[in-house]
Amino acid sequence: MRLVPPGVDALRGYRRAWLPKDLVAGAVLTALLVPQGMAYAQLAGLPSITGLYTSITCLLAYAVFGPSRILVLGPDSSLGPMIFATIAPLVVAGSDPDRAVALASTLALLVGVVMVVAGWAGLGFVADLLSKPTMIGYLNGLALTIIVGQLPKLFGFSVDADGLLQEIAAFVRGVADGETVPAALAVGVGGIVVVLALQRWWPKVPAVLVMVVLAIAFSALLDLEERGVSLVGVLPQGFPPLTLPDIGWSDLAPLAGGAVAIALVALADTMSTASAFAERTGQEVHGNQEMIGIGTANLAAGLFQGFPVSTSGSRTAVAERAGARTQLTGVTGAALIIVMIVFLPGLFRDLPQAALAAVVITAALSLADVRSVVRLWRQRRVECTLSLVAFAGVALLGVLPGIGIAVALSILNVFRHAWRPYSTTLGLAEGVPGFHDVRSYPAARRLPGLVIYRFDAPLLFANAKTFRDEVVGLARTVPSPGWVVVAAEPITDVDTTAAEMLFDLDRLLDERGQTLVLAELKDPVRRKVERYGLTREIEPRHFFPTVEAAVDAWRAETGANWADAP
Structure with missing residues (x-):
């Protein structure tokens, strides 16, 4: 295991010609980091500002300890439901934001400890516990869970329900009872159409940024708040101090179980993303160092009122297309977010909540992979069945039981091949x-x-x-x-x-x-x-x-x- 952090090595070999490209790519990346960070924070049941705190700290920490020159870390749509499922049962009745943030920060610290210890112990192979078919089923179930959970916000109201079937029933009742806010629905659906259209026909255009700017503009021009549309409002000004989360000892055991599951998913996601981009850039993937880099990023997030993070394939692709050469791209993005929350906390004041729901829903659609399920059905029915069972586990039993089922199915599939080999x-x-x-x-x-x-x-x-x-x-x-x-x-x-x-x-x-x-x-x-x-x-x-x-x-x-x- 190397003693000198990878970021120090990268700085020693930095070329001056890379600087303009990294700075421009960082500015482009920020346009995606801000709305996604806010949206994914709400997906995890946390205040929007925590998504920005998390983005800043994890980017800076990974720039020092992460081995990849191009990977971008941050709040992730696949982790949001897992974070919510872990901390929601521990939050006191009446929804206490401060306690939710403390629990999420502790969860990030636990994830960081798990990842760093596993990295030092050379346990990068544990990512293989999730086979491709079960991962496909897990992500499809996660996508459905996310979309159903965001539908009430898209329609301009909220529901109090637990579980996919209950959420569907509560959403249908809300629509039937006339709780829909037409202006919010128009903004949300319009936002989804704009993002999907731009991603399909103009992939180099920052679709999320364009949609957010349009949503803010329409909100301000048409005074959507007066029409019943919920807005983000002015964010808290300034950056949080170094903070040790204040929770009870009794909270640690349930948080630890969620931390292990989150660490496993984050590692599997990171290794697949790192491998894909390494092939394109000619770099090598260092699995154990990646675990340490991600673990350090989670530790940093947990110490500054953040929540667990992972690698983002979409944000990494944006950074690559914008010309990123090193982790200075992420550092630039973090610096620009700091400038925004310190000097321009009202920049996203008029952003409708329905627009954030549109961001989350479009991200969830990118998680879903129905085509691969059809291909599995044609190629190998047994593995397709495993994928469908993992999907049903996430959708019907919840995110954390779903990841447990996915891991168990992967292990049982290995056992089945060993038990009845050819x-x-x-x-x-x-x-x-x-x-x-x-x-x-x-x-x-x-x-x-x-x-x-x-x-x-x-x-x-x-x-x-x-x-x-x-x-x-x-x-x-x-x-x-x-x-x-x-x-x-x-x-x-x-x-x-x-x-x-x-x-x-x-x-x-x-x-x-x-x-x-x-x-x-x-x-x-x-x-x-x-x-x-x-x-x-x-x-x-x-x-x-x-x-x-x-x-x-x-x-x-x-x-x-x-x-x-x-």
Whole structure:
């Protein structure tokens, strides 16, 4: 692990020619950071200003400790519902903003600690706990949850409901009871149309900024507040001091569970985004250092009344298109936000809340990926089912249970592959060197009295019985083989349960006058087999370096010749 922060290394190698591009990209990025930061703060159940505090601190911290030159961190639409789901049960009745901020800041600190410790421990691989199909299902469920939660604000009213079905019912009742504010609905729907249209036909134009400017202009010109439209109002002036959140010890346990889930999602999101942009810029991805960079950013956010953050693919893309070369782009964005909240706190006074709802809804639409679900259905029905179950878990049970279900499904999917791996017998295919799967080459020739069996997985407690049953089944075929050769190259491990199974299997075949032969064992696996004592139970002459060597030995012993497939 490096001792010098990556930001210091980047500063030493900084080129003067990069400065104008970083400054311009930072200014462009700010136009996206401000409205999204405010909108995602409200998505997390927090005051709008906390989104700006969070954006500033995480950008500055990541610029020092983050390894990527271009990634942009900040409040994220995928984390907002998770933050809300974690802190909402702990906020006292009547909605206490100060306590909500304290809880969210503590949550950011816990996420930061988890990420930094995991980074120092080299645990970057934990991002793999979320498979692509379950992540697709999770994000689709999250998108639906976000959109449904923002619909009342889009229509100009609020509801008091918990859970997707209850929120849908409360929204429908509100519309039926005439609570809709037409002017707010016009602003919200118009904002969604503007953002989607610009993203579709003019992707280089900062769509969110254009929509926000238009919304503010219409609000001021038409005096929308008098028409019942709720506005953002004047933001608190100045930057918050270094603050340790004031919460009770009893709050830590429920916050810790949410912190682990948020850290997992943030890491998975960051690694996928970092990999995508690294390929385009020729950089390498340093998973453990990324964890430390994100963790430090969360620690900084938590100490200045912020909330957990992650990498944003959309904001990173904006920075890249604007010409960003280094993290000075993020520093510039943070500096401009500070100038705004210190000297221009009323800049977004006339911004309708419905416009912020439009920002969140368009972000949620970008999370949804129905096309991938359809592709999974065509390509692999089992993984499509996993995706749909993860979607249902998020939508019906909530965000935090949903992420738990997504992780559990990913792990169970791995277990399923290990439990029932692919296995086959091999034969000699015409015109193709080596031995091949008889399912792919049905006409492959076989040697009388010999079966070559391949098991494509580590031999573990979960699949030891499957392996045994299949080998015994091959041994009982008619005519019965003299040797059962295990092509063991795909077997990357043998645990103690599997070793005991091999002991028993070898004895069983011996009693039948048959022989268990192992070929192509990898060296690490061979050493384990020797440690278990298998080389004393199975005769050393029945271990072969290659399948070809085992076949040659059988032919030398029996004089068998290749025969056509039965």
